[in-house]
Amino acid sequence: MSYRSTDVDILDEDQLFQKDLFTFAGGSEVEPDVALKNVQAKGVDVRNFLTRGNTEKALTTAIENPPYGSNTTDAKDQNTKIVMEVLNSIKATDIPSIVKNLTLEQQDVLMKYIYRGMASPELYNSAVLLNWHEKLTEVAGVGCIVRVTTDRRTV
Amino acid sequence: MKKMLLSLKMSPTEIHQLNLGPITAHAFNKDRSQVAICPNNNEVHVYQKSGKGWNLIHALAEHDKLVTSIDWAPESNQLVTCSQDRNAYVWTFDSVTNKWKPTLVLLRINRAATFVRWSPNENKFAVASGARCIAICYFDEENDWWTSKHLKKPIRSTVLSLDWHPNNVLLAAGCADFKARVFSAFVKGVDQKPPPTPWGDKLPFNTICGEFSNDSSGWIHSVSFSPSGDALAFSGHDSQICIVYAGGETQNIRTSSLPYLSLLWITEEKLIAAGHDCVPVLFEKQGQQWRFSKVIDVGKKKVVTEATVFNRFQDWDSKGIREGSKEIELNTIHQNTITSIRPYQGSRHDISNISSSGIDGKLVVWDLK
Numbered sequence: 001m002s003y004r005s006t007d008v009d010i011l012d013e014d015q016l017f018q019k020d021l022f023t024f025a026g027g028s029e030v031e032p033d034v035a036l037k038n039v040q041a042k043g044v045d046v047r048n049f050l051t052r053g054n055t056e057k058a059l060t061t062a063i064e065n066p067p068y069g070s071n072t073t074d075a076k077d078q079n080t081k082i083v084m085e086v087l088n089s090i091k092a093t094d095i096p097s098i099v100k101n102l103t104l105e106q107q108d109v110l111m112k113y114i115y116r117g118m119a120s121p122e123l124y125n126s127a128v129l130l131n132w133h134e135k136l137t138e139v140a141g142v143g144c145i146v147r148v149t150t151d152r153r154t155v
Numbered sequence: 156m157k158k159m160l161l162s163l164k165m166s167p168t169e170i171h172q173l174n175l176g177p178i179t180a181h182a183f184n185k186d187r188s189q190v191a192i193c194p195n196n197n198e199v200h201v202y203q204k205s206g207k208g209w210n211l212i213h214a215l216a217e218h219d220k221l222v223t224s225i226d227w228a229p230e231s232n233q234l235v236t237c238s239q240d241r242n243a244y245v246w247t248f249d250s251v252t253n254k255w256k257p258t259l260v261l262l263r264i265n266r267a268a269t270f271v272r273w274s275p276n277e278n279k280f281a282v283a284s285g286a287r288c289i290a291i292c293y294f295d296e297e298n299d300w301w302t303s304k305h306l307k308k309p310i311r312s313t314v315l316s317l318d319w320h321p322n323n324v325l326l327a328a329g330c331a332d333f334k335a336r337v338f339s340a341f342v343k344g345v346d347q348k349p350p351p352t353p354w355g356d357k358l359p360f361n362t363i364c365g366e367f368s369n370d371s372s373g374w375i376h377s378v379s380f381s382p383s384g385d386a387l388a389f390s391g392h393d394s395q396i397c398i399v400y401a402g403g404e405t406q407n408i409r410t411s412s413l414p415y416l417s418l419l420w421i422t423e424e425k426l427i428a429a430g431h432d433c434v435p436v437l438f439e440k441q442g443q444q445w446r447f448s449k450v451i452d453v454g455k456k457k458v459v460t461e462a463t464v465f466n467r468f469q470d471w472d473s474k475g476i477r478e479g480s481k482e483i484e485l486n487t488i489h490q491n492t493i494t495s496i497r498p499y500q501g502s503r504h505d506i507s508n509i510s511s512s513g514i515d516g517k518l519v520v521w522d523l524k
Contacts, residue, residue: 014287016311021332022372104409108371141411143394150393151371 022152035067035075043082055090056098062086063109068153076155083113084124087132095135107140111148112155167522170488171209173202174516179222180495181512185229187499191215191236192512193222199236201255217244217257224270228277235260237268237282243292245280245301260301262290270316276323278345283314289328291340291360306338306361316377320384321503322349324358327387329375335389335397337364353385353401369395369407376430379418382504388426390415396428396438398445406445408438417496421506421523427451429493429511433485435521451521452487491515 009015030038042061049058062083067075090098102110114133117124137145174194181192190209191201197218202209220240227234234246234255241264244257262268266285273280282290282303287310290303312332319326326340339358341349354364365387368375373393380387388398396408396415415430424440425448439448474483484490491514499520500508512518 020311108409142413143409143411146392146394146414147371147373147409150373150391153371 029069030067030072032069032072032074035069035072036078038065039067039075039078039082043078046082046086050086050089055086055094056101058086059083059090059098059110060102060106063106063113066109066112066153066155068155080113080116080155084117087113087117088125088128092131095132096138099132099136099139104140107136107144108147108151109155111136111140111144112151115148116155168488169207169520171518172516173200173209173518176516177491177494177514178512178516178518180225181497181510181518182225182227182234183497183499183510184227184232190518191225191227191234192518193225193236194516195221197221197238197240199225199234213255215246215255215257218242220267223268224272226271226273226280228273231277233273233277235271235273235280237262237271239267241265241267241284243268243271243280243282243290258301260292260303262292262303263305264288264290266313269313272317272319274319274323274340275321279323279340279342281317281319281326281340283317283328285313287312287314289314289317289326289338289340291326291342293342293345304342304360306340308361309363309366310336315374318378318380320352320354320380321382322352322384324349325352325354325364325380325384327378327380327389329378329389331374333372333374333391334366334368335375335378335387335399336366337387338362339364365399365401367397367399367405369393369397371395373414376414376416377418377428379420379426381420382423386423388418388420390418390428390430396426396445398426408445408447410447412436416492416494417511419496419498419506419509421498421501421509422504427496427509427523429496431492433489433491433493433513433515434487435493435496435509435511437523451523452489488519489513489515489517 046058046062067079114129117129118126177195179193179195183190188204191199193199197220199215199222200211201213203212218238218240220238222236222238225236237243243260243262246255246257249256264284264286268282268284270283279293289306292301292303295302314328314330316329324341324346326338329335337354339362341358341360369391371393373391375389375391378389386400390396392414394410394414398406413431415428417429419427421427426438427435429435434450434452436450437448493511493513496509496511498506499510507524508522510520
């Protein structure tokens with residue numbers, strides 16, 4: 001009966017691995033500690049923009065150059081925290097105009113962060129995120145959400 | 156002042172409910188008097204047009220599993236069908252016995268076949284499969300059977316869709332490994348050496364003339380060559396449509412709608428896409444930029460029936476609707492995803508009518524003018 005516990009997939013001569021299917025940035029991935037340093041530097045800039053009241057610049061800086069990669073988890077967590085800070089500090093009435101000024105790429109990245117934030121309701125305020133989600137979907141449509149689900153470059 | 160009424164010769168949209176369940180694939184014959192569909196089972200049903208409707212005249216039952224794709228060659232009048240049972244059949248009509256005779260095609264694949272298309276000269280056809288290869292099939296006169304050659308490298312996952320270039324040699328394939336590729340399917344003995352195209356010059360079998368993908372990596376559901384063959388459009392599951400010119404220029408359209416499953420060029424500057432949004436939409440090249448132009452199906456306003464108490468209880472009894480005005484029908488013609496759009500009328504460079512079929516079992520013919 002031991003054949004039932006045989007893993008037939010490892011015996012398959014033509015296996016498909018994640019790395020064959022998809023590579024980040026064409027193979028030249030950023031090192032995790034370099035990514036973390038970049039994110040921390042970004043955090044300083046973002047905080048400066050926030051204290052000066054320039055919320056739109058704060059948001060665009062926070063979602064710029066996300067730390068995509070297969071082992072940059074610390075950098076990703078840190079970046080998420082920064083983005084959440086910005087989203088929480090923007091007034092609800094300003095959201096529609098800010099969202100309209102984003103480029104299509106920026107809208108996609110912002111939607112990725114909204115879902116990332118909603119995945120940890122114990123850490124981040126879901127009500128605020130839900131409001132952002134509604135306003136962003138009005139402008140970007142469901143295609144934006146579809147791209148969040150299909151894109152392998154997660155934040 | 157008298158207004159001049161121009162008489163627009165617009166044929167109304169024809170809607171045919173040919174099946175209660177999904178229509179998996181459809182193909183018209185040359186003069187559009189007959190249509191072959193797969194009603195989501197292992198059979199192929201051939202319908203004959205009579206007046207405004209269709210009559211079922213043949214049921215072709217040779218496949219063991221779901222028939223995934225059908226193509227009807229307009230000149231030679233042969234049908235090719237492929238199925239999840241890893242087989243393809245070429246059907247020839249015998250007018251003496253009034254029956255379609257199947258001929259088995261040796262595909263030599265060990266997974267389901269997903270898509271099949273005759274080449275422009277109808278001497279070959281290509282079958283896409285889940286076995287990560289494309290079988291190019293041609294008729295071997297010596298042995299009197301249809302035999303195949305495989306396009307394997309560098310496909311890494313199921314091939315979802317195919318389109319032939321007008322020169323009968325190049326083939327575009329959309330794949331679940333997030334890439335759209337242009338292959339050379341030149342078969343010695345069947346094809347003459349083609350004149351050079353912008354896609355390449357020396358083209359032995361299985362040469363890759365181009366490999367393209369989207370940045371947000373979605374399965375490529377549909378590929379389509381432009382009427383001249385110099386451009387390739389493909390749509391991915393990430394709701395993006397990409398148009399690539401053989402010279403190297405690429406344009407990416409991030410759409411705000413659900414993914415498109417089928418694309419069709421109607422002129423060198425216009426593209427129709429249809430999919431999970433249940434309506435065909437038009438993309439146009441304005442100047443140098445491709446952009447979304449309009450939705451083909453305007454959608455009808457629902458007639459509001461009187462919400463009398465009797466109607467409300469009737470709805471509750473028959474449809475399970477508690478509140479009177481909840482809408483259960485979409486206000487578009489197709490009630491579910493459109494899976495396939497095909498040219499119905501017009502030349503390759505200027506298609507005037509298209510046909511669409513989908514998961515709602517409807518076959519619709521649209522007038523684009």
